[in-house]
Amino acid sequence: xxxxxxxxxxxxxxxxxxxxxxxxxxxxxxxxxxxxxxxxxxxxxxxxxxxxxxxxxxxxxxxxxxxxxxxxxxxxxxxxxxxxxxxxxxxxxxxxxxxxxxxxxxxxxxxxxxxxxxxxxxxxxxxxxxxxxxxxxxxxxxxxxxxxxxxxxxxxxxxxxxxxxxxxxxxxxxxxxxxxxxxxxxxxxxxxxxxxxxxxxxxxxxxxxxxxxx
Numbered sequence: 001x002x003x004x005x006x007x008x009x010x011x012x013x014x015x016x017x018x019x020x021x022x023x024x025x026x027x028x029x030x031x032x033x034x035x036x037x038x039x040x041x042x043x044x045x046x047x048x049x050x051x052x053x054x055x056x057x058x059x060x061x062x063x064x065x066x067x068x069x070x071x072x073x074x075x076x077x078x079x080x081x082x083x084x085x086x087x088x089x090x091x092x093x094x095x096x097x098x099x100x101x102x103x104x105x106x107x108x109x110x111x112x113x114x115x116x117x118x119x120x121x122x123x124x125x126x127x128x129x130x131x132x133x134x135x136x137x138x139x140x141x142x143x144x145x146x147x148x149x150x151x152x153x154x155x156x157x158x159x160x161x162x163x164x165x166x167x168x169x170x171x172x173x174x175x176x177x178x179x180x181x182x183x184x185x186x187x188x189x190x191x192x193x194x195x196x197x198x199x200x201x202x203x204x205x206x207x208x209x210x211x212x213x214x
Contacts, residue, residue, distance in 0.1 A: 011071065016139045019111045023146055026104040041099040045089065052082030076192040084200055085110045091204065096212035108147040109203045115140030117199035120173035147206075154210040165205040169198040 029037055058068040059075040066072075088109045092102035115127070115138070128138050148156075176195065 015111065015114075019107055019143050020139050022104055022107055026100055030098070030101055030104075038099045041103045044103060045086070048082060048085055052079065052086070055079055055082065074192060077196075080193070080196050080200070081110050081114060084113065084203075088204065088207075091207050095207060095210065105147060105150060108143040108150070111140050112144030112147055113196070113199050113203050116144060116203075117196045120176040147203075151206055151210055154212060156206065156209045157211075159209050161205045161208045162202075165198070165202040169202045172198040 055068065055075060055078050058065070059079065065075050069078075085106050089102045089106040092105050093099065095102075097105070118127070128141065172195075
């Protein structure tokens, strides 16, 4: 079994666990200037970048996803969130956040985004409680709350960009809830690449409302 198979075999457990422990680590070391922390962040970024590149190459080569990675998922999901993570990290870092803060916010945003976009059409009990978590609750909505909490600490101010993307997300979500099946039939395969976009734009717009104090 290679490392990719190992990671994806434990995907649901890791998705529930890693963000919480990363946040705890971040709380203790966010103001500490340890070169080893910067190195760990860079290793994480390289790993995500390599995985995203690996999957993109597989997609462009028309390799069935299940042959590339033995996991019940689609190219659209892993490519979209991999690129989103790197963009969120880049913008956060350019805002003046240190490497650990930017990496933590990107993790929280990616995990919460993976939950947020599903709300209009997927709402079993596992959206909130799940046996795959040692905490018995879904950590993804918790990640959203932690993300907003951290941005509030950075003096998050609502602006037109945030209002606009939030409105877009709400309108799109309402249409997805009421007419999701018809929309999927109307636009075909493009649907899989577009229905995460409103949630992504909203999460990215939140960064426009913060100002890092020097």
